[in-house]
Amino acid sequence: MTKIDLLIRNAKELLTLSSSFKDASGLGIIPNGAIAVREGRIFWIGRTDQLPGDFVLCPEGREIDAKGKVVMPGLIDSHTHLIFAGSRENEFEQRVQGLSYLEIAGRGGGILSTVEATRKASFAELFSLGKKRLNRLLSTGVTTIEAKSGYGLSLEDELKILRVMKALQKDHPVDIVPTFLGAHAIPKEFKDERSKYINLLVQEMIPEAAREGLAEFCDVFCEEKAFSIEESREILETGKRHGLKPKIHADQLSPGGGAELAAELGAYSADHLEYVSQKGMERMAEKGVTAVLLPGASFFLSMGIYPPAREMIERGVSVSLSTDLNPGSSMTESLPLMMTMGCLFYRMTPQEVVQATTIHAAKSMGRGEEIGSLDTGKKADVLVLDIPNYKYFPYHFGVDHVKTVIKEGKIVHKGPKLYTDSVP
Amino acid sequence: MTKIDLLIRNAKELLTLSSSFKDASGLGIIPNGAIAVREGRIFWIGRTDQLPGDFVLCPEGREIDAKGKVVMPGLIDSHTHLIFAGSRENEFEQRVQGLSYLEIAGRGGGILSTVEATRKASFAELFSLGKKRLNRLLSTGVTTIEAKSGYGLSLEDELKILRVMKALQKDHPVDIVPTFLGAHAIPKEFKDERSKYINLLVQEMIPEAAREGLAEFCDVFCEEKAFSIEESREILETGKRHGLKPKIHADQLSPGGGAELAAELGAYSADHLEYVSQKGMERMAEKGVTAVLLPGASFFLSMGIYPPAREMIERGVSVSLSTDLNPGSSMTESLPLMMTMGCLFYRMTPQEVVQATTIHAAKSMGRGEEIGSLDTGKKADVLVLDIPNYKYFPYHFGVDHVKTVIKEGKIVHKGPKLYTDSVP
Numbered sequence: 001m002t003k004i005d006l007l008i009r010n011a012k013e014l015l016t017l018s019s020s021f022k023d024a025s026g027l028g029i030i031p032n033g034a035i036a037v038r039e040g041r042i043f044w045i046g047r048t049d050q051l052p053g054d055f056v057l058c059p060e061g062r063e064i065d066a067k068g069k070v071v072m073p074g075l076i077d078s079h080t081h082l083i084f085a086g087s088r089e090n091e092f093e094q095r096v097q098g099l100s101y102l103e104i105a106g107r108g109g110g111i112l113s114t115v116e117a118t119r120k121a122s123f124a125e126l127f128s129l130g131k132k133r134l135n136r137l138l139s140t141g142v143t144t145i146e147a148k149s150g151y152g153l154s155l156e157d158e159l160k161i162l163r164v165m166k167a168l169q170k171d172h173p174v175d176i177v178p179t180f181l182g183a184h185a186i187p188k189e190f191k192d193e194r195s196k197y198i199n200l201l202v203q204e205m206i207p208e209a210a211r212e213g214l215a216e217f218c219d220v221f222c223e224e225k226a227f228s229i230e231e232s233r234e235i236l237e238t239g240k241r242h243g244l245k246p247k248i249h250a251d252q253l254s255p256g257g258g259a260e261l262a263a264e265l266g267a268y269s270a271d272h273l274e275y276v277s278q279k280g281m282e283r284m285a286e287k288g289v290t291a292v293l294l295p296g297a298s299f300f301l302s303m304g305i306y307p308p309a310r311e312m313i314e315r316g317v318s319v320s321l322s323t324d325l326n327p328g329s330s331m332t333e334s335l336p337l338m339m340t341m342g343c344l345f346y347r348m349t350p351q352e353v354v355q356a357t358t359i360h361a362a363k364s365m366g367r368g369e370e371i372g373s374l375d376t377g378k379k380a381d382v383l384v385l386d387i388p389n390y391k392y393f394p395y396h397f398g399v400d401h402v403k404t405v406i407k408e409g410k411i412v413h414k415g416p417k418l419y420t421d422s423v424p
Numbered sequence: 425m426t427k428i429d430l431l432i433r434n435a436k437e438l439l440t441l442s443s444s445f446k447d448a449s450g451l452g453i454i455p456n457g458a459i460a461v462r463e464g465r466i467f468w469i470g471r472t473d474q475l476p477g478d479f480v481l482c483p484e485g486r487e488i489d490a491k492g493k494v495v496m497p498g499l500i501d502s503h504t505h506l507i508f509a510g511s512r513e514n515e516f517e518q519r520v521q522g523l524s525y526l527e528i529a530g531r532g533g534g535i536l537s538t539v540e541a542t543r544k545a546s547f548a549e550l551f552s553l554g555k556k557r558l559n560r561l562l563s564t565g566v567t568t569i570e571a572k573s574g575y576g577l578s579l580e581d582e583l584k585i586l587r588v589m590k591a592l593q594k595d596h597p598v599d600i601v602p603t604f605l606g607a608h609a610i611p612k613e614f615k616d617e618r619s620k621y622i623n624l625l626v627q628e629m630i631p632e633a634a635r636e637g638l639a640e641f642c643d644v645f646c647e648e649k650a651f652s653i654e655e656s657r658e659i660l661e662t663g664k665r666h667g668l669k670p671k672i673h674a675d676q677l678s679p680g681g682g683a684e685l686a687a688e689l690g691a692y693s694a695d696h697l698e699y700v701s702q703k704g705m706e707r708m709a710e711k712g713v714t715a716v717l718l719p720g721a722s723f724f725l726s727m728g729i730y731p732p733a734r735e736m737i738e739r740g741v742s743v744s745l746s747t748d749l750n751p752g753s754s755m756t757e758s759l760p761l762m763m764t765m766g767c768l769f770y771r772m773t774p775q776e777v778v779q780a781t782t783i784h785a786a787k788s789m790g791r792g793e794e795i796g797s798l799d800t801g802k803k804a805d806v807l808v809l810d811i812p813n814y815k816y817f818p819y820h821f822g823v824d825h826v827k828t829v830i831k832e833g834k835i836v837h838k839g840p841k842l843y844t845d846s847v848p
Contacts, residue, residue: 087812089819093774096767135842136823173843300821302768334822337761343520344726350517388511395513397724398758398822399560400840416824416840418559419597 004055006037006409008064008382009048011071013389016045017359017373026351027390028373033071037380040408045374062411066384069403070393072354073374074143074381075335076361079271079292079322082147082168082176083130083161086117088327095301102225102253111151111185114327118151118161126164127171133325134174136333138413141402143381144175146322146365148219150184153197155205158182162214173407177365179247180206180215183227183235198231202238210242217268217365218244222251222258229257236265245366251275252297263287269320269364272297273307281308285315290364292320293356295341296330309346319348320364321356340397350391380409428479430461430833432488432806433472435495437813440469441783441797450775451814452797457495461804464832469798486835490808493827494817496778497798498567498805499759500785503695503716503746506571506592506600507554507585510541512751519725526649526677535575535609538751542575542585550588551595557749558598560757562837565826567805568599570746570789572643574608577621579629582606586638597831601789603671604630604639607651607659622655626662634666641692641789642668646682653681660689669790675699676721687711693744693788696721697731705732709739714788716744717780719765720754733770743772744788745780764821774815804833 014033021028034051036044044052057063091109104110118126137145147165152158162178169176182205190197209215218239222232226249236246246265250258252272259280262270270276270284271292284291291312298306312319321342324330332338339353348356362372371379384404387393393401405413438457445452458475460468468476481487515533528534542550561569571589576582586602593600606629614621633639642663646656650673660670670689674682676696683704686694694700694708695716708715715736722730736743745766748754756762763777772780786796795803808828811817817825829837 087816087819089774089813089815092767092819093815096771096773098771132842138843139840140823296822299768331820332822337822343516344723347520347522349520350513389513391513391517392511395511395516396755398720398756398761399564400824413843414841416563417838418556419562419837 001056002052002054003058004036004038004043005058005061006064006380006406007055007057007061008035008066008071008384010034011066012068013070014374015070015072015354015390016375017073017355018375020375027354035071035374035380035382037409040380042374042376042378042380045376064384064404068388070385070387070390072383072385072390073358073372074383074405074407075141075357076372077137077142077145077322077325077335078269078320078361078364079294079324080145080147081150081324081326082133082145083126083149083164084114084118084151084327085121085125085129086114086327087331088113091328110328112188114151115153115185115187119154119157123160123164126161127167130164130168131172133333134168134172137335138174138405139402140334140336140400141383141405142174142335143405143407144177144367144371146177146179146217148179148181149215150181153182153185153187155200155208158205159208159212159214162209166214173410173412177217177367178215179217179219180209180239180244181219181221182206183220183232185221185226198234201235206235206238206242206244210244215244217247219247219249221249222256222261223249224254224256229261232258232261233265236267240265247271251280259284262289268366274298274303274305276307281312281315281317284312285317288318290318290320290360292322292364293342293346294322294324294330295338295345296332297324298345299341300330306345309342309348313348313352318360318363319352319356320360321353322361336393336401337397339394343394350394353394354390380406382406386415425478425480426476428460428462428467428481429485430488430804430830431479431481431485432459432490432495432808433475434458435490436492437494438798439494439496439778439814440799441497441779442799444799451778459495459798459804459806461833464804466798466800466802466804469800488808488828492812494809494811494814496807496809496814497782497796498807498829498831499565499781500796501561501566501569501746501749501759502693502744502785502788503718503748504569504571505574505748505750506557506569507550507573507588508538508542508575508751509545509549509553510538510751511755512537515752534752536612538575539577539609539611543578543581547584547588550585551591554588554592555596557757558592558596562598562829563826564758564760564824565807565809565829566598566759567829567831568601568791568795570601570603570641572603572605573639574605577606577609577611579624579632582629583632583636583638586633590638597834597836601641601791602639603641603643604633604663604668605643605645606630607644607656609645609650622658625659630659630662630666630668634668639668641671643671643673645673646680646685647673647676648678648680653685656682656685657689660691664689671695675704683708686713692790698722698727698729700731705736705739705741708736709741712742714742714744714784716746716788717766717770718746718748718754719762719769720756721748722769723765724754730769733766733772737772737776742784742787743776743780744784745777746785760817760825761821763818767818774818777818778814804830806830810839
């Protein structure tokens with residue numbers, strides 16, 4: 001007799017994303033699939049009609065009938081700016097009326113206006129805002145996110161943001177992988193002394209964030225208008241010396257050699273990549289750097305240029321898709337919508353956008369052993385979707401297909417309650 | 425003492441969309457607004473601190489505190505193809521891989537594959553599918569829709585679809601304005617005899633739909649690959665003779681003079697308009713034809729060309745935005761997402777997209793006297809949104825901001841239940 005905490009049965013399509021279940025779809029689909037969970041981990045996975053006879057559900061255990069539904073790993077959002085205060089709907093209106101993102105930044109808007117609001121906000125305010133966003137992410141099926149600091153831009157405020165993340169990690173079921181992004185912009189008090197800010201980053205902020213164990217990754221906004229290649233290299237190398245793994249915002253607004261730098265430094269991911277060079281893609285493929293693409297920003301900034309996703313995939317680069325959740329260039333928590341945009345903007349197939357938000361996303365944040373596929377021993381982060389097949393997920397867009405979200409074996413969210421004849 | 429069935433108080437921004445409350449926003453915003461509802465109609469509207477002292481809530485009455493929230497008219501979706509069976513995710517994948525919409529249609533896919541599935545479906549199946557879609561529309565804040573037939577393409581099947589709509593209208597709180605669109609495509613059995621199908625439309629289908637009172641509007645897909653200008657004129661004029669008001673799918677895939685025809689016939693709306701001519705816009709402005717724009721189709725078909733919304737607005741054309749809900753070119757029930765796309769694709773302002781989904785949408789379907797603004801005597805179709813101001817609505821995209829949906833004074837939907845610390 002084997003005690004089981006959670007049992008999911010009868011999934012029409014069980015997308016394992018596991019190399020143990022190779023099939024034509026590339027998603028390792030088990031038809032009529034079942035999952036047994038024990039102590040928050042996947043204990044058994046296979047066909048419902050092959051469930052071992054000695055499994056017994058614990059008294060407090062739960063059973064889910066997934067008949068007619070798709071079951072897959074919880075979604076993973078590999079690039080978010082979770083913690084910020086304020087909102088920028090007025091800038092949104094200005095952009096719609098024709099001002100460019102850089103023009104708005106030049107007028108004192110943009111990132112720095114969010115920095116001002118975030119500096120003013122208390123720990124409790126940021127915690128509350130972050131929690132609301134985690135709730136929304138969870139409701140769209142997300143069970144793990146990467147989250148960047150970067151709206152503090154001072155020792156004190158960057159640490160405040162990272163501490164909020166740490167507190168949320170304890171409080172909320174969504175797992176948070178924290179990234180230090182002090183090199184998001186030059187704060188206004190260092191406007192004419194950028195080398196002083198670089199020194200502050202390198203000598204105080206990175207060492208302190210690392211010493212307190214508040215960050216796992218170090219990121220930099222490598223861009224003509226932000227940090228140069230040389231500055232980015234110094235910052236990321238400093239991070240590495242302090243045990244922070246590198247990530248990089250690369251080639252978003254102009255070609256700048258960011259992808260090449262990512263490969264040189266062994267970064268886990270290079271993100272954005274609208275203007276990535278041929279050489280950059282080649283180097284990323286060689287070094288196994290994941291491309292994190294952000295269609296929400298393409299959409300929200302009306303960029304009109306897209307990263308060459310197809311070319312990257314054909315070269316063997318692992319591609320992830322993320323929300324880029326942030327108040328300036330992608331104000332959304334919907335990873336499913338990013339999957340649809342990945343198909344339509346980047347010509348990724350439904351199969352590729354599923355990989356991009358599960359197994360490839362896990363790899364981009366160094367979590368490939370724990371999450372991203374449904375394999376025995378991995379965390380039981382599982383999504384039940386009220387759709388007939390996986391291709392339907394990006395196809396029927398802008399609405400909620402989530403039936404149940406399971407985080408480490410526990411049911412943490414149920415889908416929306418729609419109108420019935422009974423009065424609510 | 426005046427008895428009240430529903431009272432909404434303390435709205436931070438009450439968007440009336442009424443000409444009685446002119447202000448700089450163009451949306452008739454009452455700060456700290458209140459609405460009193462009696463017998464499903466708006467009885468009183470104004471500032472909360474000016475609520476008449478003799479109002480008394482009925483024993484079974486409801487009171488809503490909208491503190492910090494935006495209150496506005498229920499959204500109106502002015503162009504949907506609500507009733508169809510089947511889904512086309514395989515075609516979606518094919519399009520992503522490079523096939524064009526017309527190529528897919530040429531292979532026997534496209535509209536005609538949905539016609540086949542819809543003909544096979546029973547009344548009960550179509551009713552159930554339609555109801556699920558109405559539930560989703562309602563959950564995004566929509567309280568009235570226009571809905572077209574057009575996946576039957578035979579007398580029997582077109583009437584079946586219109587009867588399903590009539591049954592749903594009785595069963596569901598969302599109001600349905602039915603449109604006959606037998607001229608959606610030439611069915612395969614008339615492939616080489618298109619004039620015979622036109623005759624069937626004109627001599628049997630339109631008269632019968634009108635006789636049974638199943639449709640209020642008559643629409644036609646006027647397009648090079650569908651119905652010519654001459655055919656469209658004949659169909660819409662026949663509709664008019666039978667009391668069906670004209671609407672037209674115009675200039676979507678190629679310039680064809682559809683907008684000019686809409687003006688000539690006094691159509692309520694011309695829809696799509698990607699390729700509208702200068703002359704067409706001029707004539708629409710003169711004749712008061714509403715432009716119904718469908719950004720979901722621009723997005724889903726990756727058209728890369730957008731209707732000249734700004735030019736139409738500047739010429740004084742009333743512009744509405746809709747989902748175009750259909751399985752081939754816009755599989756979504758999210759009108760709020762269309763508002764964001766209206767801003768980003770068409771350069772409409774937040775103010776304009778609010779008008780486009782309320783008062784302008786009402787006008788496009790001949791309901792301007794009943795809905796679309798919050799005026800005394802109109803239907804109490806009201807939306808409470810958990811956002812700080814109206815500009816925030818299209819800005820924070822892809823997520824659900826609906827707090828409460830009220831249809832004719834009754835609470836018919838409440839927003840999503842997000843994660844809390846308690847186990848669900």
